Amino acid sequence: xxxxxxxxxxxxSTNAGQVDALYGYLLVxxxxxxxxxxxxxxxxxxxxxxxxxxxxxxxxxxxxxxxxITWSVIPFLAMxxxxxxxxxxxFDSYTPxxxxxxxxxxxxxxxxxxxxxxxxxxxxxxxxxxGVPVKLTLASEDVIHSFYIPAFRLKHDVVPGSYETYWFQAxxxxxxxxxxAEYCGTDHSKMTGWVTVMDPVSYAxxxxxxxxxASMVEQxxxxxxxxxxxxxxxxxxxxxxxxxxMYGHPVQLQDGRTVIADEAFFRKAIENPSSMAVRxxxxxxMPVFKGQINEEDLLQLIVYIKGLSxxxxxxxxxxxxxxxxxRAQK
Ligand code: CUA
Numbered sequence: 001x002x003x004x005x006x007x008x009x010x011x012x013s014t015n016a017g018q019v020d021a022l023y024g025y026l027l028v029x030x031x032x033x034x035x036x037x038x039x040x041x042x043x044x045x046x047x048x049x050x051x052x053x054x055x056x057x058x059x060x061x062x063x064x065x066x067x068x069i070t071w072s073v074i075p076f077l078a079m080x081x082x083x084x085x086x087x088x089x090x091f092d093s094y095t096p097x098x099x100x101x102x103x104x105x106x107x108x109x110x111x112x113x114x115x116x117x118x119x120x121x122x123x124x125x126x127x128x129x130x131g132v133p134v135k136l137t138l139a140s141e142d143v144i145h146s147f148y149i150p151a152f153r154l155k156h157d158v159v160p161g162s163y164e165t166y167w168f169q170a171x172x173x174x175x176x177x178x179x180x181a182e183y184c185g186t187d188h189s190k191m192t193g194w195v196t197v198m199d200p201v202s203y204a205x206x207x208x209x210x211x212x213x214a215s216m217v218e219q220x221x222x223x224x225x226x227x228x229x230x231x232x233x234x235x236x237x238x239x240x241x242x243x244x245x246m247y248g249h250p251v252q253l254q255d256g257r258t259v260i261a262d263e264a265f266f267r268k269a270i271e272n273p274s275s276m277a278v279r280x281x282x283x284x285x286m287p288v289f290k291g292q293i294n295e296e297d298l299l300q301l302i303v304y305i306k307g308l309s310x311x312x313x314x315x316x317x318x319x320x321x322x323x324x325x326x327r328a329q330k
Contacts, residue, residue, distance in 0.1 A: 012172040012197060013152035015093060020153070022085050029078050093154075096167035100135035102306075103128070104216075104299055107138070107145035107158040110187035112178065117303060118207055119215045124193030126178060128170050129203035137263050138164040141295050146182035149195055155181055161271075163263045170197040220304025223297045232286065239285050241278050247309040252279040266302045 011017055048058075103126070104115040115121045126149075128134050138147055140160040148155040149168075156166045180191035198206060214222075224230060232240035241251075251261045254277040259265055269276035270293065273286040293301070 009150035010172070010174070010176065011151065011153075012170055012174060012176055013154070014169045014171055015089075016151065016153045016171075018089055022082075022089060025085065026082060029082070033075065033078075093166060093168075096135040096165065097133045100133040100167055101129075102135055102137065102303075104137045104303070105139070105147060105158070106141060106295055106299070107147065107180065107184075107191075108141040109143065109185050110180070110191040112147070112180070112191065112193055115216060115299065116207065117216050119212050119219065120207060120210045121212070122210075124178070124191075126193070126195045127203065127206055128195065128197055129200045130170050130173055130197055131200060133167055133169045135165060135167045137299075138166065139295055139299065143184050144182050145180050145184050145191070148179040148181035149176060150179070151176035151195070157182060163267050165263065173197050173199055173202075216300050216303040217307040220300035220302070220307070223301045224304055227289070227293065227297075227301075229301075239282065241281055243305050244308045247306045249309075253277060254279050254283065263302055263306075266305055267298065270298065270301065 008020060011020065102117050105126070106113045106115075111123050112126075113121065113123055114126050136147070136156075138156060138158045139162075140158045142160060144160065145158040146155060147158055147166075151174075152168045152170065154166060154168050156164055158164060174197055176195045176197065178193040178195050180188055182188075184191065232238045233243050235242050235244060246261045247266075249261055250258050251265070252258050259276075265276060269278075271290040272288055274283055274288075277283045289298075
């Protein structure tokens, strides 16, 4: 039963308990320090006040090294714990496990469009299984939105022109709120929806019931043809690098950097090829696609390119249309 006033939203992800624990620590340290400081002020003000005009003036005290070290070092350590703990949680949240299930979310005034690798899509709704890590790739078609699921303690800005990734693992089946947490125009307050967490079997059923035909990889392969990518990015020595097994691997760039070919890399490489020129290939051959390709096509294209790499063998790969495992049985 929900208490009359819920101080915390329900906890429905592996992250939720950890975030609440850190928050609890901040609260305890914050309240503890405040109480100590104010208690000291009041106790000293009363105890050492001048009780009558005849009281002699006290002698000045000029510092005490042990006391000063104590009141510096203890708060310093307490704060350092916040820093270390917060940093660990932060990095954990941004480092998805290799076998995570991919889901793609696009914010748009004023709705959330959600796409699954199998081609399923929905608006203002997200379906996820319990016990499987889910990696979200977030994009925006217009302005800054913020994808917010309180029950998962997940909030992430969605910025136009880039991909943001975040991951979580749901723990409890149920229905949870989904919000936009960044004012994004007139109907910002209506940019809400529901997250449905299901056990893995119901989830697999839901996926097959809502299947609409082409998977994102299949749709992406059409986009790949349509934009003429295949002319240069061939298996044989083409004008551009072969895209097979490129995703997830390090790539050497002409400017000397080595980057991991992730979603963000492919996005930049497609929108503005010279910014991600791959070593060993001529520059300024590939046209700039910024403004030429819409978010939907871009996303499908990238999912297609991901599909050209060996998928991680896992439960998630079965849900992921990218793993041939999921669709080959048909
Ligand atoms: Cu989107 Cu507020």
